[in-house]
Amino acid sequence: MNKVMLIGRSGCGKTTLTQALNGEGIHYSKTQSVERGKFLIDTPGEYVESRNFGGALAVYAYESDIVGFLLSADEPYSLYSPNITSMANRPVIGIVTGIDRKNANADRAVRWLELAGCKRIFKVSAVTGEGIEELKHFLSEFDTKRYYKTRIFDM
Numbered sequence: 001m002n003k004v005m006l007i008g009r010s011g012c013g014k015t016t017l018t019q020a021l022n023g024e025g026i027h028y029s030k031t032q033s034v035e036r037g038k039f040l041i042d043t044p045g046e047y048v049e050s051r052n053f054g055g056a057l058a059v060y061a062y063e064s065d066i067v068g069f070l071l072s073a074d075e076p077y078s079l080y081s082p083n084i085t086s087m088a089n090r091p092v093i094g095i096v097t098g099i100d101r102k103n104a105n106a107d108r109a110v111r112w113l114e115l116a117g118c119k120r121i122f123k124v125s126a127v128t129g130e131g132i133e134e135l136k137h138f139l140s141e142f143d144t145k146r147y148y149k150t151r152i153f154d155m
């Protein structure tokens, strides 16, 4: 399994997705500091919301094989600047979370993640389980060595 670092605004569902990917029961727990698991690095939303913490994400990216940009399907705006993925030193995937939410607009979130530079985007709900297996399969099978040679997501 590749190791993935999850980043995104507070409340977008990083911890809940971590629990779903780990097959744990879902329970609310505010992330107070970077939590490193065997395959998942869960970061507090404040790290992407504040310039002062932003640099730490670059450091933790070195511990990861893949960086995941999360955007909840009901977020009213995106924090990701156009082409910001080019700043990452790891392959970046987009993950639209909370596609079951009442005011979800998953296609809009996909467009924002595409604008940020994500070439491979997953749509998931940690609550209904939709999309979780597809994401798990990708994380376990994605060949980062091949990616560095080709720069394309061929799965």
Ligand SMILES: Nc1nc2c(ncn2[C@@H]2O[C@H](COP(=O)(O)OP(=O)(O)OP(=O)(O)O)[C@@H](O)[C@H]2O)c(=O)[nH]1
Binding pocket: 008, 009, 010, 011, 012, 013, 014, 015, 016, 017, 028, 029, 030, 031, 032, 043, 044, 045, 046, 097, 098, 099, 100, 101, 124, 125, 126, 127, 128
């Ligand atoms: N309906 C729905 N709610 C979700 C989903 N994922 C997360 N939530 C809810 O959104 C709230 C925030 O989720 P968290 O996983 O704690 O968010 P986070 O990104 O880890 O937030 P920080 O730790 O503050 O950075 C919780 O009440 C979750 O139950 C989802 O897929 N669907």
Ligand SMILES: [Mg+2]
Binding pocket: 014, 015, 016, 029, 030, 031, 042, 043, 044, 045
């Ligand atoms: Mg959290």
